[in-house]
Amino acid sequence: MPFRGRRHAPSGSAHLVSTCLLITAILAGCGGITVVQPPDTSTADRPAAYTRATQGPGGFYYGTHFRYAVPTGWQAEPNPPSANVEVWMKQEPVSQPEPIVAVTALNSPDNVPVEVYTDVYFHKDLTGGSHAIGAITTVTVDGHRAQSYEISENGNITHTIIVFRGGVAYIIQLAATSDEFATATAGPFRAFLASWRWN
Numbered sequence: 001m002p003f004r005g006r007r008h009a010p011s012g013s014a015h016l017v018s019t020c021l022l023i024t025a026i027l028a029g030c031g032g033i034t035v036v037q038p039p040d041t042s043t044a045d046r047p048a049a050y051t052r053a054t055q056g057p058g059g060f061y062y063g064t065h066f067r068y069a070v071p072t073g074w075q076a077e078p079n080p081p082s083a084n085v086e087v088w089m090k091q092e093p094v095s096q097p098e099p100i101v102a103v104t105a106l107n108s109p110d111n112v113p114v115e116v117y118t119d120v121y122f123h124k125d126l127t128g129g130s131h132a133i134g135a136i137t138t139v140t141v142d143g144h145r146a147q148s149y150e151i152s153e154n155g156n157i158t159h160t161i162i163v164f165r166g167g168v169a170y171i172i173q174l175a176a177t178s179d180e181f182a183t184a185t186a187g188p189f190r191a192f193l194a195s196w197r198w199n
Contacts, residue, residue, distance in 0.1 A: 099176035
């Protein structure tokens with residue numbers, strides 16, 4: 001369920017189609033006044049090339065266009081399960097599998113709202129013996145609109161937040177056993193999200 005490596009890198013043809021649509025919109029507006037917004041290029045249209053966050057000034061860790069602080073009693077793990085997982089940290093002792101926080105960075109799809117993307121992700125996670133805890137809700141990550149949901153499976157709960165920014169889809173997740181979930185959410189996960197800043 002959580003932390004599956006999903007890659008949504010746009011192909012060269014997808015970039016070409018996106019550019020052509022923009023040009024078409026501009027040409028269609030030649031007869032009147034048309035405002036055309038260019039795509040957000042703060043990350044730029046390119047194949048996904050994400051790596052794990054690295055520690056920098058002030059003890060913060062830096063990922064793709066964001067920084068965060070590791071909560072007290074947690075430890076950043078040096079070897080995430082895939083290149084797209086930029087944040088992979090665990091509560092000490094790290095020999096225990098959970099609780100864990102992960103952030104996966106993927107190229108966000110063109111012309112798809114975060115609400116639609118999250119709904120698809122949500123239903124993919126509802127497989128086997130898993131079930132939803134409540135519905136998808138709107139939240140913010142450092143003031144940026146995002147979508148959130150929780151899934152329970154085999155005594156574990158995963159809280160997922162999905163946010164689009166600068167051409168990147170960030171999938172932020174907390175996974176913990178049912179017994180540890182409330183404590184991990186109220187303390188460390190809240191502190192982690194409060195420390196998050198967009199660069």
